[in-house]
Amino acid sequence: MMNRFCFPIEELPSGGALTLGGKAENIRKLSAVPGIRIPRTWVLDARALLCFLRANFTAREYGRLVQDYFRSDLRAPFFATLAHASWPEDLEKEILQSIPRKGLLIVRSSGTCEDSAGTSLAGHYESIVTPTDPKELLFTIKSCWLVGLRVYLDHIYRRNSARPWRKVAEDAFSSIALVFQELVDAAKSGIYFSRSPVHPDRECLVANWGTCHACVDGKMASDLYVLHKGEVESRSLRHKFEMTICETTGKSYIPGEEIETSIGRTQVHLPYGSYLYSVRVPVPYDRRAVLSGSEVQELHTAAMRIREEMGYEIDMEWSFSAEGLFILQVRPITTRPPETAAAQNQTGFMTASPGIGKGPVKIVLSPDDICKVEEGDVIAVSATDPDFMPILYRASAIVAEDGSPLCHTAIVARELKIPCILGVSGATSGVLTEGETIIVDANSGRILREESGEMTAPPAPARNNVIYDVAHLDLPDVPTEPVIAASALLYGFYMESDWSDPSVGAISAFAERLKRRHGLSGMRVHWDLNDHRNAGIEQDQRLLDLKALFKKGGV
Numbered sequence: 131m132m133n134r135f136c137f138p139i140e141e142l143p144s145g146g147a148l149t150l151g152g153k154a155e156n157i158r159k160l161s162a163v164p165g166i167r168i169p170r171t172w173v174l175d176a177r178a179l180l181c182f183l184r185a186n187f188t189a190r191e192y193g194r195l196v197q198d199y200f201r202s203d204l205r206a207p208f209f210a211t212l213a214h215a216s217w218p219e220d221l222e223k224e225i226l227q228s229i230p231r232k233g234l235l236i237v238r239s240s241g242t243c244e245d246s247a248g249t250s251l252a253g254h255y256e257s258i259v260t261p262t263d264p265k266e267l268l269f270t271i272k273s274c275w276l277v278g279l280r281v282y283l284d285h286i287y288r289r290n291s292a293r294p295w296r297k298v299a300e301d302a303f304s305s306i307a308l309v310f311q312e313l314v315d316a317a318k319s320g321i322y323f324s325r326s327p328v329h330p331d332r333e334c335l336v337a338n339w340g341t342c343h344a345c346v347d348g349k350m351a352s353d354l355y356v357l358h359k360g361e362v363e364s365r366s367l368r369h370k371f372e373m374t375i376c377e378t379t380g381k382s383y384i385p386g387e388e389i390e391t392s393i394g395r396t397q398v399h400l401p402y403g404s405y406l407y408s409v410r411v412p413v414p415y416d417r418r419a420v421l422s423g424s425e426v427q428e429l430h431t432a433a434m435r436i437r438e439e440m441g442y443e444i445d446m447e448w449s450f451s452a453e454g455l456f457i458l459q460v461r462p463i464t465t466r467p468p469e470t471a472a473a474q475n476q477t478g479f480m481t482a483s484p485g486i487g488k489g490p491v492k493i494v495l496s497p498d499d500i501c502k503v504e505e506g507d508v509i510a511v512s513a514t515d516p517d518f519m520p521i522l523y524r525a526s527a528i529v530a531e532d533g534s535p536l537c538h539t540a541i542v543a544r545e546l547k548i549p550c551i552l553g554v555s556g557a558t559s560g561v562l563t564e565g566e567t568i569i570v571d572a573n574s575g576r577i578l579r580e581e582s583g584e585m586t587a588p589p590a591p592a593r594n595n596v597i598y599d600v601a602h603l604d605l606p607d608v609p610t611e612p613v614i615a616a617s618a619l620l621y622g623f624y625m626e627s628d629w630s631d632p633s634v635g636a637i638s639a640f641a642e643r644l645k646r647r648h649g650l651s652g653m654r655v656h657w658d659l660n661d662h663r664n665a666g667i668e669q670d671q672r673l674l675d676l677k678a679l680f681k682k683g684g685v
Contacts, residue, residue: 135178135221136228139171149176151240151307156440156460163439166432167456169312172229176242176307178221179275183303185218192303193296199283209276217268225271229310231262234378234405237270238459239278240307256516259313259376259405271308277516278306284520313376314456316449317392318420320345321536324433325443325463326356327544328481328535333357335429336534337420339393339411340373342447342458343402348530348537348552349513350374350408353420360430367419370411374402383407384644386614392452428455436460445541465544481572482540485549487527488569491562494521508568510557514539522546527570529557529577551575614655619644 142150142158150158154173161168183192195211198204229235238257256277260270282305320337328334336345336352344350351368375391377383383398394412402408410416421429429448432455437444443463449456492499492507497517503509508527511518515538522528522542528550530539535552543550549572554561562568569578623640645653 134224135175135181136172136225138228139168139173142173149242149304149307151176151242151309153238153240153459153461154307154309155240157309159440160436160457160460163436166436167454169314169456169458171312172310173240174225174271174308174310176240176304178225178308179306180300180303181221182215182218182275183212185221186215189296189300193294193299196283196299196302197295199279212276212279213272222268225268226264229262229267233262234313234376235260235262235267235310236313237267237274238309238311239274239281240309241278241282242305242307259403261405274308275306279303281516281519282306284523309459311458313378314341314449314451314458315376315378315392316341316451316456318425319447319449320352320420322429322433322446322448323444323463323536324437324446326535327463327465327540329356331358332363333360333430333433334535335426336536338370338373339415339420340375340391340409341406342449343374343406344372344408345534345536346447346538347513347515348533348539350532352534354534355421355426357426357430360427360434362423362426365419367417370416370420372399372408373411375407375409377405377407385619425450425455432457445536479554479575479577480535480552481550481575482530482533482535482537482552483528483543483548483550484572485527485547486569486571486573487525487549489526489567491529491564491566491568493558493562493564494518495558497521508570510554510562511539512558513537514542522548527551527572529554529562529568529570531555531557549573551577614644614653619655 139154139158139161142154150173157168157171160166161171187195195208199208236257236259256274258270258273260266279302282302318337318339319342320335321342322333322335324333326332326334334357335355337355338344338350338352345352350372351370353368353370354366355362356364375389383389383401385398385400387398388395389398389409391409391412393415396410396412399408399410432448433444433446436446436457440460440462444460445463446460447458449458487508489506489508491510492503493510494503495512497520500521503521503524505524506526507524508529509521509525510529511531513530513532514522519542523546525548528539528543528548530550530552531554533539533552537552540550540552542548549570551570551572554577566579571578619637619641623637641653641655
């Protein structure tokens, strides 16, 4: 007997994309492909959100809510009102009874306009890791709903607001299904395109150790493989300095803590997200190819089988665990294939999305910089995620320090037809100047300054943003005591305290607790906070004069 709103993927009816969303419909099809294994999956019908809202508001009230969304001064109250709305008892009970109370889940938005043959909306929606604890799970569902509403209203209705607000509201509030998947304890992960977006008539894939987050976000180096009819034509093996892991037991790691991973013992870097951490790739795996030849062939075989069943070219997210290959999700490739190979000139810049864009540079360190970005600006970023979408809509071109042709920045740029170049080291930390006008020629992989001509960039800086054995720190005088990077200490404080007291005294007290907890009585702090590549903490750094605490190398 099927539940009203929440049920396992194997019980989904065929052709249910109207209320189950494109992602859920594709995973349903994927689960029926012979020889393909997916994680255990459940789906929450898109009508659940409308049920949730109707239990809290009248039709007139939620019509007014959506109308308010398009006023910048009322957008924050719109989100706050929905976030504080109460759960209908029946809906809450059904969700909690349908989802097993075990381990971690990844909750993915499944928009009714997402992952279709006509438009993929790739990179717009959110995926959040959560435990199955009732309070955490229900909070995550609300968070995914709110991101989905932002996408739907911004993308679908911003230019079509003449419709009655009640009708707009009902359409928006029934547009977001959710997918719940058991988290795969991945040893290696990546993305596979059955038709390369930058190599004509080829397939391509990227791979890194650990979970798929590093490859999807493009914030960490990954190996790139180009295939022709299933055979590896070329591969670019990168120095994979970091990888992402999930902590499934609920333990909180401290930056620098020694842990065991599926490929060996290593040190924790920084919290990467809820229940996610970036860690150093153990030596010698950091310079070793992620995939064996047989694994590449297994991925190719799976991709071709899925493409045949689906009837279109696919973008496939995958992980290998101790149990073998899991396919996490697939979507259609909706962008046109290239006619010529992606350009890469002597600077090493790579075209992710073709075209030519011109405009003043805006350096975007976090989504908080949305207010300074205007229509037609060229945005310089380290990497992007779904929170950057309102900024990307305004860009005439994108210049990114990190990423691969299959990462979030590249996929969104192609979807929105924005010229985009990757691999521009230092783009956010001095190579480009805020406000200067540049031309991004992504057809030839060049960046041009109006006055000085073609731009070149320095090599990528070393990233010492974590506790290491002393030998791994590039310090002029090698100390004998333990060393922690300032960014790691700051981020560790942020995660433990929820930033409730961001004072120098509170951070100093945290540093002392860290010393006592791990027996690091002589710990010094290595100043690395001028490195803007430490994504996610730049805005917080401006709140404090941290040099008063860290003093360029010691507490």
